[in-house]
Amino acid sequence: MPNQIIEGSQAVAKMVRLCKPKVLAMYPITPSTHIPETLAQMKANGELDGTIIRVESEFSALSACIGASSTGVRAYTATSSQGLALMHELLFATAGMRLPIVINVVNRALSAPLNIFNDHQDSMSERDSGWIQLYAGTNQEAVDMTVQAFRIAEECLLPVMVCMDGFYLSHTYEVVDVPDDIKGFLPDYQPEHCYLDPNKPMTIGTWAMPEPYMKLRKELNDAAEKSVGTIQKVHDDYAKAFGRGYGDGLIEVTGEGSTAIVSIGSVCQNIEAVAKEKGMQLVRVRCFRPFPRQQLIGALKGKKSIIVIEKNAALGLGGGAMFHELRSALKGSDAKIACYVVGLGGVDVTLDYLRKVADSADSLGDGEVRWQNE
Amino acid sequence: MSDILAPGHTACAGCGEIIGERVVLEAIGKNVVVCQATGCMEITTTSFPTTAWKVPWIHVTFENASAVASGVAEALAQQGKKATVVAIGGDGGMMDIGFQALSGAMERGHNILHVITDNEAYMNTGIQRSSGTPKYASTTTSPAGSVLPGKGEWKKDILMVCAAHHIPYAATASVGYLDDLKAKVKKAMEYEGPKVIQVLTPCVPGWGTDPSKTVSLAKSAVETGIWPLYEIEHGKVKITHKTKELRPPEEYLTGQKRFKHLKPEHIAAIGEHAKANYERLLSLETSSLQLF
Numbered sequence: 001m002p003n004q005i006i007e008g009s010q011a012v013a014k015m016v017r018l019c020k021p022k023v024l025a026m027y028p029i030t031p032s033t034h035i036p037e038t039l040a041q042m043k044a045n046g047e048l049d050g051t052i053i054r055v056e057s058e059f060s061a062l063s064a065c066i067g068a069s070s071t072g073v074r075a076y077t078a079t080s081s082q083g084l085a086l087m088h089e090l091l092f093a094t095a096g097m098r099l100p101i102v103i104n105v106v107n108r109a110l111s112a113p114l115n116i117f118n119d120h121q122d123s124m125s126e127r128d129s130g131w132i133q134l135y136a137g138t139n140q141e142a143v144d145m146t147v148q149a150f151r152i153a154e155e156c157l158l159p160v161m162v163c164m165d166g167f168y169l170s171h172t173y174e175v176v177d178v179p180d181d182i183k184g185f186l187p188d189y190q191p192e193h194c195y196l197d198p199n200k201p202m203t204i205g206t207w208a209m210p211e212p213y214m215k216l217r218k219e220l221n222d223a224a225e226k227s228v229g230t231i232q233k234v235h236d237d238y239a240k241a242f243g244r245g246y247g248d249g250l251i252e253v254t255g256e257g258s259t260a261i262v263s264i265g266s267v268c269q270n271i272e273a274v275a276k277e278k279g280m281q282l283v284r285v286r287c288f289r290p291f292p293r294q295q296l297i298g299a300l301k302g303k304k305s306i307i308v309i310e311k312n313a314a315l316g317l318g319g320g321a322m323f324h325e326l327r328s329a330l331k332g333s334d335a336k337i338a339c340y341v342v343g344l345g346g347v348d349v350t351l352d353y354l355r356k357v358a359d360s361a362d363s364l365g366d367g368e369v370r371w372q373n374e
Numbered sequence: 375m376s377d378i379l380a381p382g383h384t385a386c387a388g389c390g391e392i393i394g395e396r397v398v399l400e401a402i403g404k405n406v407v408v409c410q411a412t413g414c415m416e417i418t419t420t421s422f423p424t425t426a427w428k429v430p431w432i433h434v435t436f437e438n439a440s441a442v443a444s445g446v447a448e449a450l451a452q453q454g455k456k457a458t459v460v461a462i463g464g465d466g467g468m469m470d471i472g473f474q475a476l477s478g479a480m481e482r483g484h485n486i487l488h489v490i491t492d493n494e495a496y497m498n499t500g501i502q503r504s505s506g507t508p509k510y511a512s513t514t515t516s517p518a519g520s521v522l523p524g525k526g527e528w529k530k531d532i533l534m535v536c537a538a539h540h541i542p543y544a545a546t547a548s549v550g551y552l553d554d555l556k557a558k559v560k561k562a563m564e565y566e567g568p569k570v571i572q573v574l575t576p577c578v579p580g581w582g583t584d585p586s587k588t589v590s591l592a593k594s595a596v597e598t599g600i601w602p603l604y605e606i607e608h609g610k611v612k613i614t615h616k617t618k619e620l621r622p623p624e625e626y627l628t629g630q631k632r633f634k635h636l637k638p639e640h641i642a643a644i645g646e647h648a649k650a651n652y653e654r655l656l657s658l659e660t661s662s663l664q665l666f
């Protein structure tokens with residue numbers, strides 16, 4: 001039943017089932033828990049082929065995925081916040097081992113203080129781990145991204161995080177089209193480079209001396225940068241097959257104006273409405289890693305003023321990660337670039353608040369950072 | 375020459391751990407996937423782009439060998455492939471930092487042989503104390519000094535902890551008794567589900583011993599009752615190497631630099647502790663008590 005009123009987590013879980021991972025590791029953490037719960041119910045009803053491993057921690061969740069993926073099968077898990085942080089060591093290992101594992105990250109604030117609500121500090125803090133990071137703006141996009149993620153991962157031999165906002169997306173019921181069938185779009189995963197099989201012994205996960213180590217890290221970086229093309233191609237193929245696309249696959253530009261707001265995630269739904277009112281442009285970043293430098297430079301050419309709105313903070317530096325990266329990408333441009341850090345720990349980013357942000361455009365200095373609660 | 379592990383690895387002369395690992399895997403044969411924790415065995419066998427392994431082998435991090443093995447075991451089963459999956463690591467990798475992963479994998483019941491190559495300290499990082507380090511042993515983080523006589527606590531009884539997961543088979547072994555070790559591996563392989571073998575593997579630099587003494591020390595540990603050889607099969611204890619009279623502890627302890635500072639009362643305490651443990655195992659065996 002393609003079009004249905006369904007919770008974001010359940011919609012994503014349905015898409016995960018269609019992607020047929022052979023091994024699914026699961027560990028509960030709010031707000032990602034509804035995804036594994038839905039998958040577990042499918043398994044209980046005989047509707048899911050893959051093996052579920054109910055691990056004793058997120059560290060073991062990703063470890064089990066790495067083990068499974070290394071035998072040459074599709075492996076999947078979902079997590080949030082503390083769970084992703086617990087995986088930190090393994091995130092770098094997964095990318096370094098070039099294993100195409102997919103994680104749904106249901107974004108949530110990091111402790112302390114403990115907070116279960118949405119922001120992007122968890123995944124943004126893992127931006128240099130070598131994972132591709134896609135951020136959904138809607139539940140429909142989270143569903144579409146999930147299947148795209150498996151194909152991108154397997155074509156690039158890089159792991160992919162599909163990030164969706166905790167509660168705003170994960171727990172929200174709305175109309176989503178979950179395809180019944182994706183067969184043609186996602187071929188079976190048949191790795192040649194890396195699998196554990198007694199008939200063809202391979203050593204996986206060695207240590208390396210400085211020279212080979214650095215060579216491998218450079219290769220990983222190049223693969224991550226190059227994945228831009230694959231992400232776009234997979235997005236375009238999907239758009240063709242399912243009639244749904246999002247900008248160029250890396251960024252999505254809506255509206256026009258000499259002032260642009262650059263943002264990421266579901267808050268863009270509100271921003272889009274306000275930008276329209278105020279005659280501004282919205283540049284929504286779908287793919288934060290690889291960083292879509294060229295696309296952003298192109299989209300923001302000739303702007304007078306750019307406001308970055310984001311839900312993470314580079315503590316001790318001020319501003320969010322995206323703001324700093326964008327400023328460095330736009331070095332030499334005449335645009336004034338400022339940043340609003342918003343929504344940390346789930347603070348509501350309301351239309352009224354966003355109107356004030358938009359109205360502040362002229363008063364913002366270049367490089368200025370403001371916090372929502374200031 | 376072994377068709378499991380090629381020569382040219384960089385383990386120390388007289389390394390007990392690599393003997394233990396090789397013999398375990400030779401007993402299993404080539405239809406195996408090895409999931410290795412970080413530690414000496416990983417470092418000495420796989421410097422990119424070389425490898426000493428002739429069987430499929432994976433290493434990810436220090437604390438997750440048994441969790442990686444969980445994924446490997448389930449993924450192989452999904453594909454209808456049959457192979458023995460081994461999770462293997464040192465005392466640090468299995469008894470301390472990787473204990474949660476080991477416990478989780480045992481509780482879930484995956485068909486995995488978990489092997490602890492126990493050299494009684496974090497050797498790869500330069501001889502630091504672990505929960506497997508015996509009481510009074512001097513390590514770089516539990517050094518003997520003018521006030522403290524080395525490590526202050528008794529060794530963790532990991533085998534009983536593992537057996538308490540109600541697994542079908544758990545056993546100690548020693549590289550001093552290779553036939554016993556091989557027999558235990560074969561027996562473990564007959565069982566579906568989680569199995570644990572804890573092998574005593576003397577460490578030349580870590581213990582401060584002569585390379586030629588590795589095997590005789592591993593024997594002496596058994597003869598003194600400090601390292602009893604026993605198995606727990608479906609919860610029942612059986613001592614696999616009985617000693618009429620335990621040899622005096624100093625036969626094992628003297629000649630090891632890590633115990634060089636011991637005073638007679640320390641040696642006596644170690645002897646008493648070993649004797650009590652041995653007698654406890656003996657009475658468990660004779661009582662036929664179903665422990666777990």
Ligand SMILES: Cc1ncc(C[n+]2csc(CCOP(=O)(O)OP(=O)(O)O)c2C)c(N)n1
Nearest residue numbers: 412413414436464465466467495496497498
């Ligand atoms: C999370 C983490 N902490 C610490 C280390 C450093 N480390 C690497 S190997 C090792 C010791 C390994 O000891 P053990 O498991 O007993 O194996 P051995 O080297 O003695 O064979 C340590 C502490 C690490 N690699 N990862």
